[in-house]
Amino acid sequence: GDSVTQMEGPVTLSEEAFLTINCTYTATGYPSLFWYVQYPGEGLQLLLKATKADDKGSNKGFEATYRKETTSFHLEKGSVQVSDSAVYFCALTHSGGGADGLTFGKGTHLIIQP
Amino acid sequence: DVKVTQSSRYLVKRTGEKVFLECVQDMDHENMFWYRQDPGLGLRLIYFSYDVKMKEKGDIPEGYSVSREKKERFSLILESASTNQTSMYLCASSSSIQYFGAGTRLSVL
Numbered sequence A: 001g002d003s004v005t006q007m008e009g010p011v012t013l014s015e016e017a018f019l020t021i022n023c024t025y026t027a028t029g030y031p032s033l034f035w036y037v038q039y040p041g042e043g044l045q046l047l048l049k050a051t052k053a054d055d056k057g058s059n060k061g062f063e064a065t066y067r068k069e070t071t072s073f074h075l076e077k078g079s080v081q082v083s084d085s086a087v088y089f090c091a092l093t094h095s096g097g098g099a100d101g102l103t104f105g106k107g108t109h110l111i112i113q114p
Numbered sequence B: 001d002v003k004v005t006q007s008s009r010y011l012v013k014r015t016g017e018k019v020f021l022e023c024v025q026d027m028d029h030e031n032m033f034w035y036r037q038d039p040g041l042g043l044r045l046i047y048f049s050y051d052v053k054m055k056e057k058g059d060i061p062e063g064y065s066v067s068r069e070k071k072e073r074f075s076l077i078l079e080s081a082s083t084n085q086t087s088m089y090l091c092a093s094s095s096s097i098q099y100f101g102a103g104t105r106l107s108v109l
Helices: none
Strands: A003-004 A009-013 A017-022 A023-026 A032-038 A044-050 A055-057 A062-065 A076-079 A086-093 A108-114 B004-005 B009-015 B021-024 B031-038 B044-051 B064-070 B074-078 B087-094 B099-101 B106-107
Touching: A003 A044, A003 A086, A009 A017, A017 A108, A023 A032, A023 A086, A032 A062, A032 B009, A044 A062, A044 B099, A086 B044, B004 B087, B021 B031, B021 B087, B021 B106, B031 B064, B031 B074, B044 B074, B074 B087
Parallel strands: A009 A108, B009 B106
Antiparallel strands: A003 A023, A017 A076, A032 A044, A032 A086, A044 A055, A055 A062, A062 A076, A086 A108, B004 B021, B021 B074, B031 B044, B031 B087, B064 B074, B087 B099, B087 B106
16 A cells, blocks of 8 residues: 655754755655644645656645655755744645545654744 | 534543544535544544535444544444544545644543
8 A cells, every 4th residue: 555654753953054854755655745733723725746757846845856766755944934834744646636545755844942 | 714623622431331523624625534533643534524414434344433424524323432432533534634622632431
């Protein structure tokens, strides 16, 4: 079956540091890929997505590129802020129309120190 | 804005009780989902529904059932709650992107 692997956390960085959170996946075909973010006490919010190979998703300074050859979708941000502290989930689905569930990684807890 | 509302943020129940978790969405989405979130395990799909009165098992359906009598409402039912069902439960609805509710933290004592 499908699976998503994320780097283990917590990841602790100083404000304005460069961020990379690794995500690799195992799936047949060409799934759609997502990054979701969960702030303390809240549900998940979509951060960005990519639906085909070489697509780059971006939002709020975060970026991730769909790499079919390495089955990866690493999340990056050039300069993190304290407000970026949250748990980040990489996920995939085979349904472009949203009819199937998402397969999630275990989540990476990011802590940004001032 | 899409709104997915879960009726309770926190719930405490006793072993053996029948528990209902309610979820309502306001975007006329066809598809709705129930996940549970546990530390170190991420989110796992319990059940989903792509239409009224339709349901599909997800990855971990054992011990749960669901009800979708109206398009906007999707209920998760624990027929006889057990301590290993203590968890955070997240509801989502989608057309092409899944939108999540704030979650219900259930404790079964």
